[in-house]
Amino acid sequence: MDLSNFEKDNTKNCLLESPVPECSTTEACCLGIDEAGRGPVLGPMVYGTCYSPLSAQDKLKEIGLADSKTLSEEQREEMFKKMCEAQDYVGWMVEILSPTFISNSMLKRSKYNLNALSHDSAIGLIQKVLDKGVNVKEVYVDTVGDPDKYQAKLKAIFPSLDITVAKKADATYPIVSGASICAKVSRDHAVKGWKFEDGISGEDLAYGSGYPSDPATKKFMASNMDPVFGFPQFVRFSWSTASHILEKEAEIMEWEDDEDEEDTGGSASLLTFFNKKGEDSRLQRHRYFKERNLSSVAVL
The missing domain is CATH 1.10.10.460 (Ribonuclease hii. Domain 2)
Structure with missing residues (x-):
């Protein structure tokens, strides 16, 4: 699993996907959706989808797909490896939602809670798989919130699909178990490969x-x-x-307006004497701003 793009900038979301099995564009397929990392306060949340022709459901059972929460990390890795080896009839796609994206979404003025964020990610994955030309007929989703309301929401967006939203779907439908494994393995890799500002992983x-x-x-x-x-x-x-x-x-911060600042009388700040020659201290930014890709604006 190549997470190099996410590791280059883990403040942004990242999409990973397998090759599309040729048979999935001609045969009727089922698609499962599940997530990993919804509850933790650390690291990304990952939404995963797995799809396969309806005619290959017995093959999915032979792989031994099971809910990722019931498997050890080694077992999940082995299951994911088997899914990748079965790429002639199994396809997958995951979206890694960065902690920065989650926090910024939930803390912005117009409320965007975790349920809405999760729904939108699932909807986006279904649409992306359809856009790949996969002949999806049936969709199975592990619920977030009320299953009936969630199912009605998805059905209104995708009226041509047979959609089932259920609790513990990852333990009931092998295709959702596959999605669960993809999501969990992706999160495991993203967390282990996380690069902190000081170079620690x-x-x-x-x-x-x-x-x-x-x-x-x-x-x-x-x-x-x-x-x-x-x-x-x-x-x-x-x-x-x-x-x-x-x-x-944390320290309590007080933000004062520019007009309330004391007049320095044109004298230079003491800190300027510690700058390198030709260096403007105003251009030196704390890592807080660098990590969040924040920059000054002249016009609002």
Whole structure:
């Protein structure tokens, strides 16, 4: 699995996909959707889809597809390997949603909660697979929120498809199990390969499961919080776990208007004497801004 594009810039979402099996463009296919990493406060959330001709359902069972949560990491890797080896009748696509995207979406003024974000990702994956020419007839989705409302929402967008949204669909339908494995393996790789600003990788850090209740996760967050700039991009700022730590431990910032600033009388700041010759200190940006691709604007 090649995550090089995501690793180059883990502040942005990333789409990964397999080759489209030729038979899936002519034969009627089923498609499953599931996610990995919805609950953790650390790392990305990944939405995955797996598709295969209806005539190949017995072959999917022979592979032994099962809900990724019931499998060890080694077993998931082995299952994913088998799926890739079966590329003549199995296709997959995953979308990696970065922690930055999740936080920015949930914290913007117009509320965009995790359920809506999840629905939109699933809808986008279905459309992308259809755009690839896959002859999708049946769709099976592990629910997010009320299954009946979610199913009605998807049916309104894709009226020609036979759609089933159910709880624990990943344990019921092999095609959803395949999607679950793709999503979980992708997240595992993304978390392990995460590059922090100081060059440390995810494999070198003890952050536990990433879930808010995990003591190792709490310890990681407490020891990796800057009192001014907060957490690294690996952390989802929009989670209450993160906001509670910030409220308790971070510095209180006060933002003053330009006109309220004291007149320096034209004297230079003391900090300018520490600049390199010809260097403008105003152009030196803290890594907080670099990580988030933030830049100054002249006009709003």
